[in-house]
Amino acid sequence: MYSKPKKIGNLEIKNRFVRSATYEGMATEEGHVTDKLVELYKKLAEGGVGLIITGYAYVQQSGIAFDTQMGVYNDDLIPGLSKIADIVHKYSQDCKIALQIVHCGRQSRHLEKTLAPSAVLDKLTRKMPKEMTVEEIKETIEAFAQAIRRTKEAGFDAIQLHGAHGYLLSEFLSPYTNKRTDEYGGSTERRIKVVEDIYNRSIELVGKDFPILIKMNGDDFLEGGLTVEESKKIAEKLSKLGFAAIEISGCMWEVCKRSKKELGWKSTFVPESRMLIGTKNEPAYNLPSAKEIKKVIDVPLILVGGINSLDLVKQILTEGSADFVSLCRPLIREPDLPNRWLKGIGESKVECIYCNGCMSSLVTTGIRCVKKEP
Numbered sequence: 001m002y003s004k005p006k007k008i009g010n011l012e013i014k015n016r017f018v019r020s021a022t023y024e025g026m027a028t029e030e031g032h033v034t035d036k037l038v039e040l041y042k043k044l045a046e047g048g049v050g051l052i053i054t055g056y057a058y059v060q061q062s063g064i065a066f067d068t069q070m071g072v073y074n075d076d077l078i079p080g081l082s083k084i085a086d087i088v089h090k091y092s093q094d095c096k097i098a099l100q101i102v103h104c105g106r107q108s109r110h111l112e113k114t115l116a117p118s119a120v121l122d123k124l125t126r127k128m129p130k131e132m133t134v135e136e137i138k139e140t141i142e143a144f145a146q147a148i149r150r151t152k153e154a155g156f157d158a159i160q161l162h163g164a165h166g167y168l169l170s171e172f173l174s175p176y177t178n179k180r181t182d183e184y185g186g187s188t189e190r191r192i193k194v195v196e197d198i199y200n201r202s203i204e205l206v207g208k209d210f211p212i213l214i215k216m217n218g219d220d221f222l223e224g225g226l227t228v229e230e231s232k233k234i235a236e237k238l239s240k241l242g243f244a245a246i247e248i249s250g251c252m253w254e255v256c257k258r259s260k261k262e263l264g265w266k267s268t269f270v271p272e273s274r275m276l277i278g279t280k281n282e283p284a285y286n287l288p289s290a291k292e293i294k295k296v297i298d299v300p301l302i303l304v305g306g307i308n309s310l311d312l313v314k315q316i317l318t319e320g321s322a323d324f325v326s327l328c329r330p331l332i333r334e335p336d337l338p339n340r341w342l343k344g345i346g347e348s349k350v351e352c353i354y355c356n357g358c359m360s361s362l363v364t365t366g367i368r369c370v371k372k373e374p
């Protein structure tokens with residue numbers, strides 16, 4: 001089952017393994033691609049994964065999170081991005097690659113002044129973002145669409161909008177962060193509008209055949225935020241609009257504020273990457289939302305979060321709760337995990353212990369496994 005190809009839009013994915021977007025900390029200060037980045041993606045392509053989704057690349061400088069983050073905000077960045085698409089296709093012709101694009105909104109940690117749909121205090125960073133004007137929203141919509149054009153020109157097979165984890169698009173979708181009363185806020189329909197506008201403008205530039213994916217929260221895990229009842233409606237609408245696949249995740253960074261006490265998670269940060277899966281936290285922790293959302297969408301569903309064994313992959317795919325499984329930390333530890341599983345080598349369990357030690361490598365060496373004893 002996990003070795004069977006399946007299409008995302010017109011794109012054939014050779015197996016059911018996806019590399020979930022993982023910020024790499026390896027770009028230049030202007031967001032240009034480096035040799036280190038090219039090497040990272042070569043290794044992943046060789047490791048057997050069907051679809052690689054890159055770390056988040058920012059579409060506008062007002063939406064940057066880190067100063068070693070990839071950018072896709074102007075045409076000068078295209079040649080560098082091409083190097084990543086080319087190496088993946090060279091080393092594994094049938095491995096596909098999508099660029100993930102983002103505006104980090106009020107979670108633009110690198111910036112003093114942040115933008116968001118509404119001026120809602122970020123209780124984690126203690127920053128009060130500026131509410132975007134309609135003109136600023138329209139500029140950001142155009143920036144996303146132009147980024148998608150650049151991604152296609154750079155030779156990528158697809159793109160993914162980062163609409164999860166409390167970044168700008170997630171902030172528009174969520175009633176917790178979107179308090180607008182104009183055409184971009186209020187009802188579920190109006191909170192979706194920004195994503196809809198990006199999609200509609202993008203297909204004018206790249207056509208309907210270039211697969212546009214989205215990663216979104218099934219649940220914000222914040223009181224007053226998105227719950228699965230509403231995310232089902234959003235996913236259904238986006239699938240009808242033309243999104244080629246939907247990846248289901250959960251959380252906003254602000255959840256960190258209450259994670260220890262209320263949720264009993266050990267981590268005080270990175271809520272979307274829960275720690276110690278299978279010991280402290282549930283494996284496949286977004287599966288309950290995915291199961292509900294799967295009932296209402298007619299495009300492939302990609303499930304991410306704590307997928308820690310091949311036995312679990314088999315169960316998820318066999319019961320039809322998802323069409324693809326997506327892995328982040330296990331592939332930092334073992335970039336060749338898909339090949340290992342496909343060839344039946346070793347344990348069903350991943351080697352990753354979900355300690356989040358990899359997070360510390362981001363600001364020093366760039367992403368790598370730094371296993372911490374729990």
Ligand SMILES: Cc1cc2nc3c(=O)[nH]c(=O)nc-3n(C[C@H](O)[C@H](O)[C@H](O)COP(=O)(O)O)c2cc1C
Pocket residue numbers: 020021022023024054055056100162164215249272273274304305306307326327328329330358359362367
């Ligand atoms: C080091 C690191 C970087 C991440 N970067 C991104 C990112 O750029 N975009 C994104 O959507 N999610 C990002 N995530 C979240 C993962 O894609 C994924 O949703 C989460 O880690 C759960 O999957 P896992 O249990 O397989 O690690 C990151 C997670 C980690 C640990």
